[in-house]
Amino acid sequence: MSRWLSLLLALTAAQAVAHHSFAVFFDGDKTVAVTGKVTEFKFANPHGTIAVDVKGKSGKTEVWKAETNAPVILRRLGWTKDSLQLGETITIEGWLARNGTHYIRMRKVTRADGSTVGTPISFDPKSDLNSK
């Protein structure tokens, strides 16, 4: 059975807020979830990076990248450098980059079995939480 892209685009109304490079680079009003196979996982400061190959409805593979909070923060939320394995299927939820690219600020990662990697980021674009 071929794998299908599950791409959910949820537009959530949120007040414009002042945040970090988050406010500059990401749209707090646009959340997205993408599912695909991990092709890269860098657990390094200033931000970690996850890349996934996502198969679109046309069958064409799209590369999506997610930027994570700093590992110094993720580590305290249960993440390690071995949290993700190349080739495993995950769903990344987060906020879309403002420049229209396939780039996300990660909020949560869910494995194929439904389990969550670490503790999801409790970040609300409307309030003062981890965006650094």
Added chain:
Amino acid sequence: MCAALALVVVAGCQRQAQPVAAAVAVAKKPDLSGYWALSRTASLPGKDFLDSLPPNTVFLNDTGAAEFPIGDYGGLKPRPAAIAAAQKWKPEDDMAVSTACAPPSIVYAMQGPFPFEIHQGTEFIIIRLEYFDLVRIVFMDGRPHLPADAPHSKVGHSIGHWDGDTLVVDTTHLSASTITNNGLAHSDNVHVIEKFSLSADGKTLTASQEFEDPEVLKNRGIRHIVWNRAEGEYIYPYECDPSFGANYQK
């Protein structure tokens, strides 16, 4: 004979009393040593703090993760040249391979959501930040600041003293760096005064961070920062990977 002996005993006791008195005086200072993590809930100051701001000083409400969008400086009044420079700033410039691992100065670094350790001695106090592995030395031995032409750095030159139970840290010689992470930068003549106080139960550390930079700002800024002590925690190495910057380059 007995009187002479008594005098010797009294003199000896007096000589012993001096180091004991000195030890008691030092021991009475709060011990700020430990691991400190930014409080998520307590960094908004109370009315007393806001009602007693120094003249021409604005409270900067960006402690923690919250930051101002481009063009908003939180009440700071930059001079025209500083505004022009901020308007030219592009976020991608700070996300290049050559800049992604450039640390900010302690003006910005101290209010971020990263923990630090304090190691308190009598002649100096070490503040070791997890953020970019910055290490601050606060000299407590009464020395003055370095000459004006001494090297500048992102941690600067800090001298400290106790004002009652409040640790006052005076810092100069900071390299130019961002104030608000949206293009507004302080010069290398910025002057920072921090005042740290420990709660009675020793679990909460509160600081004000005042800064002035007449070359850049028409007014002064002040932040209010609160940290909670955590036992059994450690600072991790930051070990920045500059290749992250490649994600922002086309």
